[in-house]
Amino acid sequence: METVTDLTLREIGRSIEKTLGQKIEISETTNISRDLQIDSLALMNVVMELEDVFDLSIPLDRLAVVETAGDLSSLIKELRTKG
Amino acid sequence: MSLLDKHLAYSQAYGRIRALGADPFSVRFDAVVSPTEGVTNGRRVILLGTNNYLGLTFDPECIEESARAVREQGTGTTGSRIANGSFSGHAALEQALASFYGRKNAMVFSTGYQANLGVMSTLVGRDDHLILDADSHASIYDGARLSQAEVIRFRHNDPEDLYKRLKRLKDKPGQKLIVVEGIYSMLGDTAPLKEICAVKREMDAYLLVDEAHSMGVLGPTGRGLAEAAGVEADVDFIVGTFSKSLGAVGGFCVSDVPDFDVMRVVCRPYMFTASLPPAVIASTLTALRRLQEEPALRQRLNANATRLYEGLSALGFHTGPQIGPIVAVAMPDQACAVAFWNTLLARGVYLNLALPPATPDSRPLLRSSISAAHTPEQIDTVIGLFAEIGREFGVIGDEASQRAAG
Numbered sequence A: 001m002e003t004v005t006d007l008t009l010r011e012i013g014r015s016i017e018k019t020l021g022q023k024i025e026i027s028e029t030t031n032i033s034r035d036l037q038i039d040s041l042a043l044m045n046v047v048m049e050l051e052d053v054f055d056l057s058i059p060l061d062r063l064a065v066v067e068t069a070g071d072l073s074s075l076i077k078e079l080r081t082k083g
Numbered sequence B: 001m002s003l004l005d006k007h008l009a010y011s012q013a014y015g016r017i018r019a020l021g022a023d024p025f026s027v028r029f030d031a032v033v034s035p036t037e038g039v040t041n042g043r044r045v046i047l048l049g050t051n052n053y054l055g056l057t058f059d060p061e062c063i064e065e066s067a068r069a070v071r072e073q074g075t076g077t078t079g080s081r082i083a084n085g086s087f088s089g090h091a092a093l094e095q096a097l098a099s100f101y102g103r104k105n106a107m108v109f110s111t112g113y114q115a116n117l118g119v120m121s122t123l124v125g126r127d128d129h130l131i132l133d134a135d136s137h138a139s140i141y142d143g144a145r146l147s148q149a150e151v152i153r154f155r156h157n158d159p160e161d162l163y164k165r166l167k168r169l170k171d172k173p174g175q176k177l178i179v180v181e182g183i184y185s186m187l188g189d190t191a192p193l194k195e196i197c198a199v200k201r202e203m204d205a206y207l208l209v210d211e212a213h214s215m216g217v218l219g220p221t222g223r224g225l226a227e228a229a230g231v232e233a234d235v236d237f238i239v240g241t242f243s244k245s246l247g248a249v250g251g252f253c254v255s256d257v258p259d260f261d262v263m264r265v266v267c268r269p270y271m272f273t274a275s276l277p278p279a280v281i282a283s284t285l286t287a288l289r290r291l292q293e294e295p296a297l298r299q300r301l302n303a304n305a306t307r308l309y310e311g312l313s314a315l316g317f318h319t320g321p322q323i324g325p326i327v328a329v330a331m332p333d334q335a336c337a338v339a340f341w342n343t344l345l346a347r348g349v350y351l352n353l354a355l356p357p358a359t360p361d362s363r364p365l366l367r368s369s370i371s372a373a374h375t376p377e378q379i380d381t382v383i384g385l386f387a388e389i390g391r392e393f394g395v396i397g398d399e400a401s402q403r404a405a406g
Helices: A007-020 A032-036 A040-054 A060-065 A069-082 B003-018 B060-073 B088-101 B112-123 B138-147 B159-168 B193-203 B260-266 B278-293 B295-315 B334-346 B376-392 B398-405
Strands: B031-034 B037-040 B043-047 B105-109 B129-133 B150-154 B176-181 B206-210 B237-241 B251-255 B326-330 B352-354 B365-369
Touching: A007 A040, A007 A069, A032 A040, A040 A060, A040 A069, A040 B150, A040 B159, A060 A069, A060 B150, B043 B376, B060 B278, B088 B105, B088 B251, B088 B278, B105 B112, B105 B260, B112 B138, B112 B176, B112 B206, B112 B237, B112 B251, B112 B260, B129 B138, B129 B159, B138 B176, B150 B159, B159 B176, B159 B193, B176 B193, B193 B206, B295 B326, B295 B376, B334 B352, B334 B365, B334 B376
Parallel strands: B129 B150, B129 B176, B176 B206, B206 B237
Antiparallel strands: B031 B037, B037 B043, B105 B251, B237 B251, B326 B365, B352 B365
């Protein structure tokens, strides 16, 4: 895995690996469905993991705008600041 | 370039499955001769994948009442209840359902799918929260989308996970509605309803239970899991279907919630679709009566379910977590699942091939649904064929144990 300085992105990578059961490479621009072959159901499972990692709620309708790992990271940051 | 090109991946995957034999998602029956037997490709097959739990599709009384209704009231209502009005049967069926469940109100929908769409989209809205079991049926997910509520999933059948997720929502404004199913349609497992009700009470949420697969199957009088678990008072809304135990088509919701009838003028999947035709209403009303009059149907169903579950488990197949009217066998991979399914059909058994993402844990499943109308001999034939094909394919027997050990 390349060096990831963004902690949120690192946790996203870990959650994806846990859900898929395999090692993956991830960056801000990684396209979640195209590059990682994550379907909508697997993405919902990744989100469930991330909710626990960050102890926050990520409503499913917010995923409509998520295409890249960077999008997901921004969404989590936004939800964390909003409290 | 076609509008459907966006589904290319599915279309290719579907093509690969069809290339291996019959099309598992559009089997054509030349005839259906009883609740448990059909004819496909000129061959008689045992029907083991039709959710016909009580076997009432050929019940003489249901057929007679249905035929009488079509003769007396015509083939259809030709429109919705708000535009064309209700027939006496619609109201009678709603009363019968309310009385069966001991609830103040009942509402009938044209399909079970629409019942979930209608109820969920009407009960919660933009500022509310829906908390769904992760393995919920597609109609629940679609109802959630239509509602525009904020949707959170909790881990399948895990009340502690539900509690944790509700706790995160504690200080957020809006109502909270938990949605679970009585029996889950893929593996046939039941929800831990008692524990879920305890969480619901503590966190001050509402609870909806979809009893589609458990109505007529569970509980001392067949009302479903809520009755079996003794927690009906904690369940605010029960949704169900007429297309399984009651042998027809349609859906319903029962509840004690005040002002229930406002749903009739705000619930779009109720308002903007044609109402059920008299023949369906009549057979459903009769089937609901038959369900109550004849608890022996439920006992036979459970005996058949136990026979199949224990038979397949004893052979070494990976069955679901508990005995019930749905018996799912996990297959090692998709190619094996498709070939196994084709061979079963060719040798005389029709059941459901369930492939990811429709299955939990990304495992392909051979899914059986058992009927009270199956004979023990039919169940034994099925077990025998599973044994034969399982050994041929190395899913059970020495090869399978070596693979599991290796």
